[in-house]
Amino acid sequence: MTLYFIGLGLGDEKDITLKGLETIKKCNKLYLEEYTSKLVRSTRKDLEKFYGKRIISATRDLVENKADDTILKDAKKTNVAFLIIGDPFSATTHVDLKLRADALKIKTEIIPNTSIINAIGITGIDLYKFGRTTTIPFDNKNITSPYEVIKNNLKNNLHTLVLLDLDPSHKKYMTVNQALDYLLKLGLPQTQFCIGCAGIGGKDPTIKAGKAKDLQKKRFSKYPQCMIVASKLHFMEEEAINKWA
Ligand SMILES: C[S@@+](CC[C@H](N)C(=O)[O-])C[C@H]1O[C@@H](n2cnc3c(N)ncnc32)[C@H](O)[C@@H]1O
Numbered sequence: 201m202t203l204y205f206i207g208l209g210l211g212d213e214k215d216i217t218l219k220g221l222e223t224i225k226k227c228n229k230l231y232l233e234e235y236t237s238k239l240v241r242s243t244r245k246d247l248e249k250f251y252g253k254r255i256i257s258a259t260r261d262l263v264e265n266k267a268d269d270t271i272l273k274d275a276k277k278t279n280v281a282f283l284i285i286g287d288p289f290s291a292t293t294h295v296d297l298k299l300r301a302d303a304l305k306i307k308t309e310i311i312p313n314t315s316i317i318n319a320i321g322i323t324g325i326d327l328y329k330f331g332r333t334t335t336i337p338f339d340n341k342n343i344t345s346p347y348e349v350i351k352n353n354l355k356n357n358l359h360t361l362v363l364l365d366l367d368p369s370h371k372k373y374m375t376v377n378q379a380l381d382y383l384l385k386l387g388l389p390q391t392q393f394c395i396g397c398a399g400i401g402g403k404d405p406t407i408k409a410g411k412a413k414d415l416q417k418k419r420f421s422k423y424p425q426c427m428i429v430a431s432k433l434h435f436m437e438e439e440a441i442n443k444w445a
Contacts, residue, residue, distance in 0.1 A: 207313025210401025240402030324440020331358030
């Protein structure tokens with residue numbers, strides 16, 4: 201019996217890999233981790249319809265505190281699919297669950313997929329030139345660490361991928377505009393070049409580039425959203441980014 205960690209990609213139910221889909225066919229229990237991200241265009245119901253199987257919603261509490269009595273218990277008896285939006289071990293890592301399965305001698309298999317970490321390559325920004333990724337939490341009144349990460353990356357001529365908090369169970373998603381409000385208050389220069397990204401991996405993603413103060417006035421209506429704080433640009437990056445300005 202195996203616990204499969206299956207990446208779903210970013211856009212909709214059809215972004216799963218062929219290997220992921222074939223694996224789901226041999227699983228009797230399916231769990232969907234739906235607290236750390238959201239497919240741009242599909243819901244759990246869409247996935248159920250596409251796979252023709254019922255999917256259990258895996259809340260943070262279920263994964264972090266109740267896995268012994270659910271996912272891991274099931275995986276001792278039958279094939280279980282743990283479905284993760286994006287890639288199973290990128291940005292949000294489910295290594296804890298994997299280690300717990302290992303400790304219980306439950307066989308595991310990982311089926312990777314696209315992550316927001318690499319899908320932002322669509323902007324034309326060179327993935328080799330990113331420094332540490334940071335996340336802006338909703339509760340950020342007394343938090344400066346995301347801005348410290350950005351400043352440090354800029355000092356080292358590196359771009360920053362800024363992930364934005366979300367709470368899919370309450371349909372709450374931080375926007376690029378809210379993130380810029382927060383960063384400008386902390387001292388991000390108004391002229392800092394940034395790229396706002398919404399619904400990447402979906403059919404028609406929104407990508408807009410410009411100075412922080414100008415970008416703040418632009419509208420991003422798809423979800424989830426993230427942004428890039430750009431460091432010094434290579435001329436190829438500049439040429440690619442002009443498309444989004
Ligand atoms: C914890 S990360 C997602 C991790 C996921 N396992 C992955 O590999 O993509 C979630 C954050 O990434 C960003 N994100 C995820 N999907 C996105 C998308 N399709 N478009 C824009 N930003 C996205 C958002 O800032 C979101 O809050």
